[in-house]
Amino acid sequence: MTTASLDPRVDPPRAAERRGFPLFAYWICLKGVVWREWLRFLHQRERFVSALVRPLMWLFIFAAGFRQVLGVSIIAPYQTYILYEVYIVPGLAGMVLLFNGMQSSLSMVYDRETGTMKTLLVSPLPRWFLLVSKLCAGVAVGVLQVYVFLGIAWFWDVKPDWPGYLYALPAIVLTGLMLGSLGMLLSSLINQLENFAGVMNFVIFPMYFASSALYPLWRVQEGSPLLYDICLANPFTHGVELIRFALYEQLNLTALLVVLGCTIVFLGGAILAYDPARGVISRKRQS
């Protein structure tokens, strides 16, 4: 315990008397938020296992059953005929990010209920920065999961060239940011944890199934032009395509622009929602 008895009126200026925050303080804060998310992730081993088991089940079982479903067509970015498990891997990488993004938002709802969210929001650093830090923390965990999944898929004979894994990194990060900010926006609208089941039914499943994750869009178009339009309007489709093209060392510009645009819109919405001056949070009664 400190021994000096301090009179606040005669105290020398303390650290708290400084005005403004140096860039260094922002970096410390970002690091701290990512570190906490990382520790939480390590403590929740079942979260990591289920995050991996989910896509692997699709890859090992579902994809095996539909092996020949793609027939004899060649679709971009692939240069040759591919098996279904090769096609489905980028979609499953997207699925990992989708679940991770929603899981992060679930943890935000949980944090709000338990009060730990308050400790984040009363930080003196700007609220937009705190939310972006929280988002980056979730994405960091998601990216790790995707690469572990891609590593296992490699042993399952889904082997893009090595540079593809590097090219895919920004695509995975950007898609993770888009889905994470969507989750964050949703978390601001959800009052209670119980309502999160609704997110599963009304956000995750429709986004996943009405996309190019499981089947190529030309196939969808043959079956239902309406569903094709819905898939095209689904930001998740573009996230998956961005990753798919990047894994094979190509850029899908349309997908990039859509993912970028959606990230800006979702993140902007989440920042507004968590802004005490304008957001929905302050209108809700909190304990």
Place this chain on the structure above:
Amino acid sequence: MSDAEAALDVRHVSHSYGPRRALDDVSFTVPQGSFTALLGPNGAGKSTLYSLITRLFNVREGSISVLGHDLNRDPGEALRRLGIVFQARTLDLDLSIRQNLVYHAALHGIPRAEAKQRIGEILKGSDLIDRLGDKARNLSGGQLRRIEIVRAFMHRPRLILLDEPTVGLDIRSRADIVAEVRRLVKEEGVSVLWATHLIDEIDESDRVVVLHHGKVLAEGLVPEIVARESAGSIREAFSRLTGLAGRPVELEMAS
């Protein structure tokens, strides 16, 4: 910032949840270096007021400033001078005590090494220093609350807000916490706003703000309020002010 600047200045603050008015034209100050108790029964508006001071809610009517920094105009400067202990537990139970404290420091831009030094400084001589590596969930309710108090002091704030910090604790833990806060306040020289509905947590030398149904009914030093109400004690003065005499359940007047 002048020497006479209040640690906390709440002016004409009102807040509503839909049609229900939780705070109605609330004004009071917490002078620098003072221990001010915000006394009110459950539902008086204390937590709403704390949510406004900590900027979880936006101040729409009136103004709040911390050491001269207006919360709406200069939130970062106001919040960095503020330490807060919420009514609900806000420690991450899966993390160790040290990790919780280092995380809090990071949210204030304080590097890990400095945070660890500060932890040692605050906890020197305390039994909690041996528990730093323990997971938060392995500590008792009273110990968790004490850690939350330590956490509130981590970034060397000038004003500490505590929202019913002894709720749900046994008498021994309550006494420990009151003593711990008073000691830290003395040693660190900070100002305190202590929200409570327990009159026995208030000392004769404290300032008191009586809040009831969202309105400030009295503000001043304990002897002043007692004299003003021609009462024999602060308990009696409180009963007269709020009309809650004979309704001990609402006030939980612990003996």
